[in-house]
Amino acid sequence: MFVKTIQFQNGERYPVLWGNDGFPHFHTTLWVTSKLRPESRAAQTIENKLNHIKYFLEWQQEKQRDLYVEFQKGQFLTDLDIEELKTYLAVNIPLKKYSKKANKKNKVISMNIAPKFIDVTPSVGSDHHYNRMTSVIEYLIFLAKVATQHINSSNINNKIEIMEKRFKKSRPKRKGKKVKDEVNSKNIPKELIQEFMEVAHYDNPKNPFSVESVRYRNHLMFHLLKKLAIRRGELLSLKITHMVLHGNKKCVWVKRTHDDKNDTRNKQPVAKTKERMLRIDDETAKLLNTYIGDYRSKVPNANKHPYLFVVHRKGETLGDPISTSTFDNTIVPTMKKVDEKFSLIHPHFFRHDWNEEFSEKVDANNELAAANIEGYTHIDSGREAKMRMHYMGHSSEKSGDIYNQRHIAKKANEVSLTEQNELKEKVEQARKGRGCHE
Numbered sequence: 001m002f003v004k005t006i007q008f009q010n011g012e013r014y015p016v017l018w019g020n021d022g023f024p025h026f027h028t029t030l031w032v033t034s035k036l037r038p039e040s041r042a043a044q045t046i047e048n049k050l051n052h053i054k055y056f057l058e059w060q061q062e063k064q065r066d067l068y069v070e071f072q073k074g075q076f077l078t079d080l081d082i083e084e085l086k087t088y089l090a091v092n093i094p095l096k097k098y099s100k101k102a103n104k105k106n107k108v109i110s111m112n113i114a115p116k117f118i119d120v121t122p123s124v125g126s127d128h129h130y131n132r133m134t135s136v137i138e139y140l141i142f143l144a145k146v147a148t149q150h151i152n153s154s155n156i157n158n159k160i161e162i163m164e165k166r167f168k169k170s171r172p173k174r175k176g177k178k179v180k181d182e183v184n185s186k187n188i189p190k191e192l193i194q195e196f197m198e199v200a201h202y203d204n205p206k207n208p209f210s211v212e213s214v215r216y217r218n219h220l221m222f223h224l225l226k227k228l229a230i231r232r233g234e235l236l237s238l239k240i241t242h243m244v245l246h247g248n249k250k251c252v253w254v255k256r257t258h259d260d261k262n263d264t265r266n267k268q269p270v271a272k273t274k275e276r277m278l279r280i281d282d283e284t285a286k287l288l289n290t291y292i293g294d295y296r297s298k299v300p301n302a303n304k305h306p307y308l309f310v311v312h313r314k315g316e317t318l319g320d321p322i323s324t325s326t327f328d329n330t331i332v333p334t335m336k337k338v339d340e341k342f343s344l345i346h347p348h349f350f351r352h353d354w355n356e357e358f359s360e361k362v363d364a365n366n367e368l369a370a371a372n373i374e375g376y377t378h379i380d381s382g383r384e385a386k387m388r389m390h391y392m393g394h395s396s397e398k399s400g401d402i403y404n405q406r407h408i409a410k411k412a413n414e415v416s417l418t419e420q421n422e423l424k425e426k427v428e429q430a431r432k433g434r435g436c437h438e
Contacts, residue, residue, distance in 0.1 A: 001017060001018065001019055001020060001025070001054050001057065001058075002017075002018055003015055003016070003017050003018070003047055003050045003051055003054070004016055004018055005043060005047060005266050005267065007266065009261065010259065010261055011259040011260050011261030011262070011263065012043075012259040013043035013259060013266070013267075013268060014032070014037075014043070015032065015043055015046045015047040015050055016029060016032070016050075017029070017050045017053065017054065025057075027068065027143055027146070028050060028053055028139070030146070031139055031142050031143075032046055032050070035142055036049070042258070042270065043258075043259075043267075043268065044267060047267075048131070048135070049135040049138070049139075052089075052131065052132040052135035052136060053135060053136065053139050055088065055089050055091075055132060055136075056085065056089070056136045056139070056140075058088075059084075059085055059088040059089075063084075067140065067143065068143055068146075068147050069147075071143060071144045071147035071148055072147045072148065074148070074151070074156060074159070076144065076159050076160065076162075076163045077140070077163050077166075077167065079166065082166055082167050082170050083170070085136070086133065086170050086171075089129060089132045089133055089136065090123045090124060090129050090172075091123060091124075092123055092124050125175070126172040126173060126174060126175055127174050127175055129171075129172050130171050130172055130173075130174045133167070133168075133170070133171045133172075134168075134171065136167075137164060137167040137168060140163070140167070141160060141163075141164050144160045144163070145160065148160070188344050188345065188349060190353075192341055192342075192344065192345070193226075193345065193349070193350075193353055195339075195341075196222075196335070196342055196345055197222060197223075197226065199335070199338055199339070199342075200218065200219050200222045200223075200335060201219055202215040202216040202218075202219040203215075206338055207219075208334050208335065208337065208338050209334065211312060211313075213295040213298075213299075213312050214312050214313075216290070216291055216295055217291060217295065217296075217309060217310075217312065218331055218335075219287075220287050220288070220291050220309075221235060221309065221327075221331070222335075222350075223284065223287060224238075224284070225347060225350040226350045226353065226354065227280070227281075227284055227354075228252070228254075228278050228280070228354075229350060229351045229353075229354035229355065229391060229392060230254060230278075230351075231348070231351070232269065232324065232327060232328075232347045232348070233269040233270050233324070234254050234269075234393075235269075235309075235327075236269035236307075236309060236321065236322055236323075236324060236327060237255070237257045237263075237268075237269050237270055237307070238252060238254070238307070238308040238309070239255065239257070239306040239307055239308060240292055240296075240306055240307075240308050241306045242255055242306075243288065245285045245288055245289050246285075249279075250279065250280045250281070250282070250284075250285045251277050251278060251279050251280055252277075252278055252280055252288075253275070253276075253277050253278075254275060254276050254277075254278060254393060255275050256270065256275055257270055258270050262305045262306065262307075263305065263307065263321060264305070264320050264321065265320070265321055265323050265324075267323070267324060267325070269323075269324045274393045274394070275393070276390060276391070276393050278391065288308075291308075292308070295312075296308070296310055299311075299312055299318065299319045300318055300319050301318055301319025301320065302319040303319075304319065305320075305321060307321035307322075309321065309322040310322060311326070327347075332346075332347060351392070354391075355388065355392075358387075358388065358391070359384075362379050362384050365378075365379055366378050366379060
């Protein structure tokens with residue numbers, strides 16, 4: 001079984017799980033069509049879920065079971081079934097493939113009585129395991145309701161609800177990617193990001209890209225990530241038709257371009273957050289103008305679509321929009337190879353970096369306002385949250401809290417250090433006072 005995304009004429013991406021017989025798997029296709037598409041799930045999300053479902057279908061085949069038939073008979077997953085399926089979904093590779101490799105890899109030493117090697121099945125992380133189980137139970141609930149739609153019984157519905165609750169309760173606890181990103185971001189010194197940006201500059205001799213147009217394009221990519229705090233998908237979905245690069249209101253629009261028929265990329269990078277207009281400074285406008293006029297305009301096929309960043313390398317994809325894979329697997333890794341220190345930097349960090357700088361600017365503004373400097377007014381926490389929410393494209397003011405943690409930690413450390421120094425001075429003064437009395 002494999003998942004392949006079909007692109008319709010209207011631009012919609014439609015992921016399909018294909019069976020070993022060469023045809024779309026019936027029930028998963030029905031699930032995508034009647035459940036996931038109406039809920040406006042992103043194509044990438046649907047593709048991920050279908051890849052998760054493959055593991056369930058392998059488990060079902062290995063156990064020689066057909067849950068659809070069992071559901072029709074009113075038979076639902078037992079606690080033992082759930083535990084077995086949970087174990088199967090934790091495996092890093094399909095068990096039937098793993099069994100062939102078990103004797104060659106993944107050996108650890110058992111220290112029980114006499115040391116010896118034992119086989120250990122490789123497993124996925126808790127977050128991935130959680131997501132797999134979530135996709136499977138969503139599909140199973142759908143399958144159970146389809147299988148029992150001919151039965152008008154509240155008892156059946158109760159059994160389905162009980163199965164859903166037990167399955168969800170058995171999922172592992174999630175560590176959370178945001179927490180991981182935030183921890184990583186706290187450990188990156190600002191000097192390192194500055195050095196990274198200097199190397200990424202198109203005229204820096206350490207810039208690892210040899211072609212002039214590619215150096216300029218990649219420099220602009222990192223510049224926009226840092227200046228605008230946009231996500232990778234938003235960066236790669238920017239259009240030259242959504243920019244104002246002249247006059248006193250220079251800006252770029254971050255638009256939701258889902259299922260754009262002009263986008264030739266099978267896995268279309270899209271904006272996850274709300275659409276918004278972001279003002280840009282003269283430097284950014286000049287960089288954009290230069291790339292569009294001096295570099296992009298000379299690339300064959302680039303005029304066939306409005307996407308800003310295009311492939312400059314000769315080949316079948318020349319002039320096509322840059323893919324997420326190229327950005328993740330070529331551009332970013334090549335930059336990281338320049339210096340081992342750069343391995344700490346990930347594209348999403350630039351959103352954290354922008355938020356810290358924004359918090360520092362608000363603090364500086366409020367200090368000037370408190371000093372009654374003309375032109376500065378105090379920005380309270382509510383207004384600051386709304387400003388941050390707009391720029392980040394969030395739908396809630398609380399969504400920006402995770403990005404402000406680094407600044408809060410920094411301020412807390414500064415306050416703590418100040419208190420320590422003040423305490424130290426008081427102790428020294430107290431000692432001197434005792435010395436005078438003695």
